[in-house]
Amino acid sequence: MLLIIASLLISDMSYNPSSEHPVILFDGICNLCCNSVQWIIKRDTQAVFRFASLQSEAGKKLMADYPTSSQIQNSFFLIQTGKLYNRSTAAIHVVKQLSFPWRLLYAFIIIPLPIRNAVYNFIAKNRYNWFGKKEICWVPTPELKKLFLDA
Numbered sequence: 720m721l722l723i724i725a726s727l728l729i730s731d732m733s734y735n736p737s738s739e740h741p742v743i744l745f746d747g748i749c750n751l752c753c754n755s756v757q758w759i760i761k762r763d764t765q766a767v768f769r770f771a772s773l774q775s776e777a778g779k780k781l782m783a784d785y786p787t788s789s790q791i792q793n794s795f796f797l798i799q800t801g802k803l804y805n806r807s808t809a810a811i812h813v814v815k816q817l818s819f820p821w822r823l824l825y826a827f828i829i830i831p832l833p834i835r836n837a838v839y840n841f842i843a844k845n846r847y848n849w850f851g852k853k854e855i856c857w858v859p860t861p862e863l864k865k866l867f868l869d870a
Contacts, residue, residue, distance in 0.1 A: 742769045
């Protein structure tokens with residue numbers, strides 16, 4: 720099943736580590752995660768972000784560059800300028816780069832990290848129960864495929 724997911728999320732584009740585009744890594748079978756990616760794409764009016772599921776070859780390859788990331792389960796990751804952000808910090812750094820008014824949500828950065836991540840972890844732990852899992856991954860339209868990384 721993971722091979723099906725990976726093949727569905729792979730596009731014609733290869734990831735260049737020196738790329739200016741931040742990369743969002745997400746759980747490709749999680750309904751909440753896939754819907755969040757679609758939400759981000761709609762509000763990323765400058766097409767700043769690139770995406771890869773954690774199950775894809777591109778996602779696995781990127782995560783291998785950050786050994787401590789394997790210790791973090793149920794997470795959402797942002798790789799930007801060689802730095803890995805996860806959980807609530809990744810989400811806050813993503814909204815900071817979206818169109819107005821969404822970038823105002825960056826103000827949540829003032830909430831202490833332990834509190835933000837406690838809320839994030841609670842949602843992440845329950846996301847499959849609350850939002851479900853996909854049997855197959857969401858397939859981006861041909862126009863959106865350029866935003867997804869190839870292995």
